Amino acid sequence: MPRRLSRSSLLSRTSRRHFLQGSAATMAVMGLSNCRRTIGETEPEPADSSTASAEASGALHIYTWADYTDDELAAQFTEATGIDVKIDVYDSNETMLAKMQAGGGANYSLIYPSDYMVTEMIGLDMLAKLDKSRLIGLDKIREKWKSPVYDPENSHSIPYSWGTTGLLYNSEILTTPPTDWNYLWDNSDVLSRKMTLLDDVRETMGAVLSSLGYSYNATDPTELEEAYQKLLDLKPNLASFKSFGWQDELLSGDLLLSMVYSVEGIPVSLENPTFKYVIPESGSSVWTDTMVIPTSAPNVDAAYEWINFNLQPKVSQETVERLFFATPNGEAMTMLSQELLDNKNLFPPEDLLAKCEGIAPVGEANALYDEYWTKVTSA
Amino acid sequence: MKNSGFDRIKAEQKPKKLLALVVNWLQAIFDLIWRWLSNLARPIGLLGPAGIWLLLLMVLPMLLITELSLVPGLKPGQPIAGYGLLNYLRILEPTYLQVLQRSATFATGTTLLCLLLGFPVAYWLALMAPKRWRNLLLVLFILPLWTSSLLRTYAWITLLRSSGVINLVLGALGLPTQSLMNTPWAVYIGMTYSFLPYMVLILYASLERLDLKLLEAAADLGANPQIAFWRVTVPQTLPGIAAGCLLVFVTSLGDFVVPTLLGGPSSMTISRLIYNQFLGVARNWGFGSALSMVLILMVSLAIALLLKYGDRNPEIYS
Amino acid sequence: MAQTISPPMVDTAAALDVELRDVIKAFGEDIAVQGLNLKIRQGEFFSILGPSGCGKTTTLRMIAGFETLTSGELTIQGKSMNGIPAHRRSVNTVFQSYALFNHMSVWDNVAFGLKIRKIPKSDLRQRVGEALTLVQMESFAKRYPNQLSGGQRQRVALARALVNRPAVMLLDEPLGALDLKLRKQMQVELSNLHQRLGITFIMVTHDQEEALSLSDRIAVMKDGRIEQVGSPNEIYEHPATAFVADFIGDTNLLSGQFLAAETCPLLATESGLQVSLPPTDHNDITDIDVSIRPEKIHLSTQTDAKKPANHNNCYPGEVKHILYTGPHIHCIIELATGEQLRVLQPNHMRYQPGESVYVSWAAVDCQVLVAHNPPS
Incomplete structure (x- = not known):
C-alpha cells in the first residue's frame, strides 16, 4: 500500500480526513502515554481494549488496510482452520504505528505495514522474527521480493501485495503519449496548469531524481539540490500537488495528466479506456505491503496459520481477482486469468520492474528532503 | 497510706486526663482539616472534572510539547541529548x-x-x-x-x-x-x-x-x-x-x-x-x-x- | 364617539405645533387608533392620558415617526409629516426605558444628536454642558449609563433630547420607572424645564395625578378614541363621560333615569333614590350617570347636624368603612337605599363604623353624564 492511501473508496478518504484532523489528539495521547524522558521508547503496555481478549477464544485479530481482506477471505480461513477472524482497518502506516506504540494494538497478532514502515518497526523492535520453518510456500514468492531492501531475507515480514506509481493521462487529448518523467518538462506548454504530481515528498522528489538518472533513495545533497531546482522549474506549470481529489478534474478534462498510485490509476484506466496508466521508462517507485507478526501478538499460532493460508496460490489468486491488487506470489500469478496477466500496468514486464525502486529510508537526508519539499510547496 | 486511695485514683486518672487532652487536641485538628476540606469540596466537585480534563488533555501535553520544542532535531525513539533554541x-x-x-x-x-x-x-x-x-x-x-x-x-x-x-x-x-x-x-x-x-x-x-x-x-x-x-x-x-x-x-x-x-x-x-x-x-x-x-x-x-x-x-x- | 370639547376660551389664532386629523392606525386587524383629531398648541404641556392599551403610546409614536399612519394627516408646525421619516422630524423623544446608548458615556449620549448635525465643536461643548447643567448631571459627564441610577438616567435622557432644541418634546411615560418620592421630585423639575424652555411638551402617561399636576391640557383616551380634551380643571370638574369621571380621581357614580320636573331635574335610581340635578337644556335624555366628587359631599353626625345651605341633596346613611390615607380619611357611607358613597373628610375627624350620619351635597355638584351604550 502506498504511504497514505487506500483504495478508491470515498469512505477511506473520509476516515483519512478524520485521521488528519485527529492527529493532534493522537499526538497528545501518544505523548501522554509515552510520558518518559526518551520519546518512543515503549514496551507495549497490555491495554485493556474493548475487544475481547484473543487467547481465550483462540480468535485471530488482524489490523490491516481496508481493501486487503474481505468477509469471504475470512470465512474461507475460518472454514479451513476453524479459527475465528476479527479484522480492524487503518488507512495509513502512521496511524497503525501510533496505535501500536500507544499500546492499543496489543490484541493484534497480524498487521500489514508497508515497506518503509517494516524497516522502521524492525528498528523499534516491534516485529517478531519469523520462524521460517513454520511457513509454507515462501518459495513461491517472486525473485524481486525474495530479499527486499526494506527487510533482507524477509526475516520479519512476508510480502503480500505491491504496486507502482505512474502517470494517468488523457490519451484522447495527449496524442503523443508520455513514456517517461521528462515528458512533463518537455511538454509543459501543452500541460500547463493541467497536470498534478503526488502530494508526497519521497514519491515526487524520487520521480524527479529518477528523471535525472539518480536513485529514488538519493542522499547526496548535490543530487537533491539538482532535483529541487528541476522541480521548481516545473512548478509554474503544475496545477497542484494532489494525492487525492484529482479524479473530478482529470475525468472532466480540466487536468490532462496526473501522477497517481497504481491502485487508483489502474481501475480508472480499466473503466474508461480514454485514460491510460503508464509506468515511466526510467523507473518509478514500487511499494510493497507485508504481513508481519508484532512482538506483542497474543495468538502467534493463528498468525502463522493465516500467513500460510494466504501464501497458498489458490487463495492468493482468488483474492487478487476479487480485490484487485498485485500479488508477489509467483505461482498465484500463473493461475490468474490471461486478461489480468496481460495488464501491463498491474504486472509490468520484468525489465521495467527491475528499474523500479522501493522507497527506502534515507536516514539523515530526511531533513533535507523535508526542507526542499517545504520550499517547493511554499514558494 | 492515708491517701493511697486518692493517690491510686489520681494515678489512674492522670494518664486518662492526658489521654483525654491528646484526644481533644487531635479532634480539634481533624475538625479544622475537615472544615477546610468541606469548604473546598464544592468548588472541587464542580470544577474537578473539567479541571482534570484540562490538566490531562491540555496542560500536560502543552508542557510536553514545550519540552520537546527545546530539543533541537529530536527524533522519536531517540533519547533527549540536550536543549537549545x-x-x-x-x-x-x-x-x-x-x-x-x-x-x-x-x-x-x-x-x-x-x-x-x-x-x-x-x-x-x-x-x-x-x-x-x-x-x-x-x-x-x-x-x-x-x-x-x-x-x-x-x-x-x-x-x-x-x-x-x-x-x-x-x-x-x-x-x-x-x-x-x-x-x-x-x-x-x-x-x-x-x-x-x-x-x-x-x-x-x-x-x-x-x-x-x-x-x-x-x-x-x-x-x-x-x-x-x-x-x-x-x-x-x-x-x-x-x-x-x-x-x-x-x-x-x-x-x-x-x-x-x-x-x-x-x-x-x-x-x-x-x-x-x-x-x-x-x-x-x-x-x-x-x-x-x-x-x-x-x-x-x-x-x-x-x-x-x-x-x-x-x-x-x- | 370622538368628542372634541373645546376649552371655554377658544383661541383659533394660536399657533398649532402638532395637529392630527382623522388619524387611524391599524396593526393588521387590530385598530389601535380610530379617527383621532387633536390640536396641540405651541408651547403647551399636553398630556395624553389613558389606561394601558388605549392607543396613547401609538399616537405618540406616530408623532415621533416610529409608526406610519394608516390613514389621516399629521402636521407638525404646519408641515405635513407624510413620508418624512423620524430622523428628519424636529421632534425628540424621551423613551420610557430611556434608551441610553450604553456603549457611550453620558457626554457622548447627550452630544449624539449634535454630532450628527455636525454642530461645530465649541458650540457643541457649550450646548452639551448647558443641557447637562439644566438637568443637574454635569458631574456625571464621564460616567456610563450602567453606572447611573434610574433617576439619573432619566435626566440624561431628558438632556439628550433637549440639547437638540426640538420644536416638540415627546415624553413616553417618563416617570413610570421611578419610585414615588423621586417621581414627585421629577415632576417639579419637568414643570420647571417646560416653563424655562417654552417648548411644546407632549407627555403620555397612565398616571392621572401626574397628568393633572403637570399639564396645560389633557386628552383622555380609551380604546383608541379620545373621550375628552380639556384643562385639568375641566376634566376633573366637568368630566364628559362616565369613563373620564371614573378614571380621573375618585368619584361616586349613580345611574338611573332622568326625570324632568318643574323645580329641578331629578335622577331616579332603581333603588328609589332621588337626586336633585342642576338645570340642563337637554331634556331628551333618559338613562344618565351622575358623578359626585367625594370632596363635595358633606358629612354630618347626629350631634353635629349642620349642613351647608345649598345642599339640597341630603340623605341618611351609615358609616361602613373608614380608610386612613394620611392627609385625609375616606369614609364609605351606605345610604338607606343601598348605594355606597365615598366621602372625603379631614384626618382629624373620628367616625365609628355603624354610626348614623347624614350625607349632603349641592345639586350643582352633580355632573350629569349621558350613559353610553357602546354598540356591542
Whole structure:
C-alpha cells in the first residue's frame, strides 16, 4: 500500500480526513502515554481494549488496510482452520504505528505495514522474527521480493501485495503519449496548469531524481539540490500537488495528466479506456505491503496459520481477482486469468520492474528532503 | 497510706486526663482539616472534572510539547541529548516564515470575508426576516455544517474547475469564465464557505439581542439608517463580531484540507508543516513541537486581541 | 364617539405645533387608533392620558415617526409629516426605558444628536454642558449609563433630547420607572424645564395625578378614541363621560333615569333614590350617570347636624368603612337605599363604623353624564 492511501473508496478518504484532523489528539495521547524522558521508547503496555481478549477464544485479530481482506477471505480461513477472524482497518502506516506504540494494538497478532514502515518497526523492535520453518510456500514468492531492501531475507515480514506509481493521462487529448518523467518538462506548454504530481515528498522528489538518472533513495545533497531546482522549474506549470481529489478534474478534462498510485490509476484506466496508466521508462517507485507478526501478538499460532493460508496460490489468486491488487506470489500469478496477466500496468514486464525502486529510508537526508519539499510547496 | 486511695485514683486518672487532652487536641485538628476540606469540596466537585480534563488533555501535553520544542532535531525513539533554541531559530528562516505568513493571510482573509458576507445575512435574519420563518431560515443556513467538510470541499472542485458548473453557467450567460481552481482564491472561497455558518450563527445571536429602542432613539436624534448602523448597531454587537472573528480565525488557521484540495502547488500551511514534521518523512518532533508552540502563540495573540475588542469596558454593558 | 370639547376660551389664532386629523392606525386587524383629531398648541404641556392599551403610546409614536399612519394627516408646525421619516422630524423623544446608548458615556449620549448635525465643536461643548447643567448631571459627564441610577438616567435622557432644541418634546411615560418620592421630585423639575424652555411638551402617561399636576391640557383616551380634551380643571370638574369621571380621581357614580320636573331635574335610581340635578337644556335624555366628587359631599353626625345651605341633596346613611390615607380619611357611607358613597373628610375627624350620619351635597355638584351604550 502506498504511504497514505487506500483504495478508491470515498469512505477511506473520509476516515483519512478524520485521521488528519485527529492527529493532534493522537499526538497528545501518544505523548501522554509515552510520558518518559526518551520519546518512543515503549514496551507495549497490555491495554485493556474493548475487544475481547484473543487467547481465550483462540480468535485471530488482524489490523490491516481496508481493501486487503474481505468477509469471504475470512470465512474461507475460518472454514479451513476453524479459527475465528476479527479484522480492524487503518488507512495509513502512521496511524497503525501510533496505535501500536500507544499500546492499543496489543490484541493484534497480524498487521500489514508497508515497506518503509517494516524497516522502521524492525528498528523499534516491534516485529517478531519469523520462524521460517513454520511457513509454507515462501518459495513461491517472486525473485524481486525474495530479499527486499526494506527487510533482507524477509526475516520479519512476508510480502503480500505491491504496486507502482505512474502517470494517468488523457490519451484522447495527449496524442503523443508520455513514456517517461521528462515528458512533463518537455511538454509543459501543452500541460500547463493541467497536470498534478503526488502530494508526497519521497514519491515526487524520487520521480524527479529518477528523471535525472539518480536513485529514488538519493542522499547526496548535490543530487537533491539538482532535483529541487528541476522541480521548481516545473512548478509554474503544475496545477497542484494532489494525492487525492484529482479524479473530478482529470475525468472532466480540466487536468490532462496526473501522477497517481497504481491502485487508483489502474481501475480508472480499466473503466474508461480514454485514460491510460503508464509506468515511466526510467523507473518509478514500487511499494510493497507485508504481513508481519508484532512482538506483542497474543495468538502467534493463528498468525502463522493465516500467513500460510494466504501464501497458498489458490487463495492468493482468488483474492487478487476479487480485490484487485498485485500479488508477489509467483505461482498465484500463473493461475490468474490471461486478461489480468496481460495488464501491463498491474504486472509490468520484468525489465521495467527491475528499474523500479522501493522507497527506502534515507536516514539523515530526511531533513533535507523535508526542507526542499517545504520550499517547493511554499514558494 | 492515708491517701493511697486518692493517690491510686489520681494515678489512674492522670494518664486518662492526658489521654483525654491528646484526644481533644487531635479532634480539634481533624475538625479544622475537615472544615477546610468541606469548604473546598464544592468548588472541587464542580470544577474537578473539567479541571482534570484540562490538566490531562491540555496542560500536560502543552508542557510536553514545550519540552520537546527545546530539543533541537529530536527524533522519536531517540533519547533527549540536550536543549537549545535551534528549533525556534529555524522557524525564522525565510522558508518557514513564508509558511507562517501564508497561514496568517489565509486565516485573516477568510475572517474578513466571513464577516463581510455574514453580517448582512445575520442582520437580515435577526432584524428583517419575518418572525415565523426565522428559525427555519437559520436551520437552512446552518445545514451545510451537517455534511462532512471534506465532501463540501470536493463539491467546490466540481464547481470551480475549468469545465465545472460555475463556468458552464457563466458561459451560457455569455460572461467570461473563471479559472480560480488551484489558486489561493479558491482557498478563500472554500474556507469562507466552510466557516460562514459559524460566523452567521454568532452574529445572529448578538444581533438578536440588539435593543431596537436604541435604533429608534438614534433615528429620533437625527441619525439616518446608515449612521445609526455604524454608531449604534456595530458598537452594540462588537462582542459578537469579535467572537465570530475569533472562531473563524482560529479554525481557519488550523485548516489544511481546503488549501490542499483547492489551492495550487504553493499551498503549504503551518498545520500541514507540523503534520509533516510529526508524521511525514522529517520525523523531526523537536521542530514540529516548536512550530506547534508558534501556532499556539498565534492563536493566543488572536484571542487576546479580539477579546480586548469584544470585552471593552465590560462594566458599561448591563 | 370622538368628542372634541373645546376649552371655554377658544383661541383659533394660536399657533398649532402638532395637529392630527382623522388619524387611524391599524396593526393588521387590530385598530389601535380610530379617527383621532387633536390640536396641540405651541408651547403647551399636553398630556395624553389613558389606561394601558388605549392607543396613547401609538399616537405618540406616530408623532415621533416610529409608526406610519394608516390613514389621516399629521402636521407638525404646519408641515405635513407624510413620508418624512423620524430622523428628519424636529421632534425628540424621551423613551420610557430611556434608551441610553450604553456603549457611550453620558457626554457622548447627550452630544449624539449634535454630532450628527455636525454642530461645530465649541458650540457643541457649550450646548452639551448647558443641557447637562439644566438637568443637574454635569458631574456625571464621564460616567456610563450602567453606572447611573434610574433617576439619573432619566435626566440624561431628558438632556439628550433637549440639547437638540426640538420644536416638540415627546415624553413616553417618563416617570413610570421611578419610585414615588423621586417621581414627585421629577415632576417639579419637568414643570420647571417646560416653563424655562417654552417648548411644546407632549407627555403620555397612565398616571392621572401626574397628568393633572403637570399639564396645560389633557386628552383622555380609551380604546383608541379620545373621550375628552380639556384643562385639568375641566376634566376633573366637568368630566364628559362616565369613563373620564371614573378614571380621573375618585368619584361616586349613580345611574338611573332622568326625570324632568318643574323645580329641578331629578335622577331616579332603581333603588328609589332621588337626586336633585342642576338645570340642563337637554331634556331628551333618559338613562344618565351622575358623578359626585367625594370632596363635595358633606358629612354630618347626629350631634353635629349642620349642613351647608345649598345642599339640597341630603340623605341618611351609615358609616361602613373608614380608610386612613394620611392627609385625609375616606369614609364609605351606605345610604338607606343601598348605594355606597365615598366621602372625603379631614384626618382629624373620628367616625365609628355603624354610626348614623347624614350625607349632603349641592345639586350643582352633580355632573350629569349621558350613559353610553357602546354598540356591542
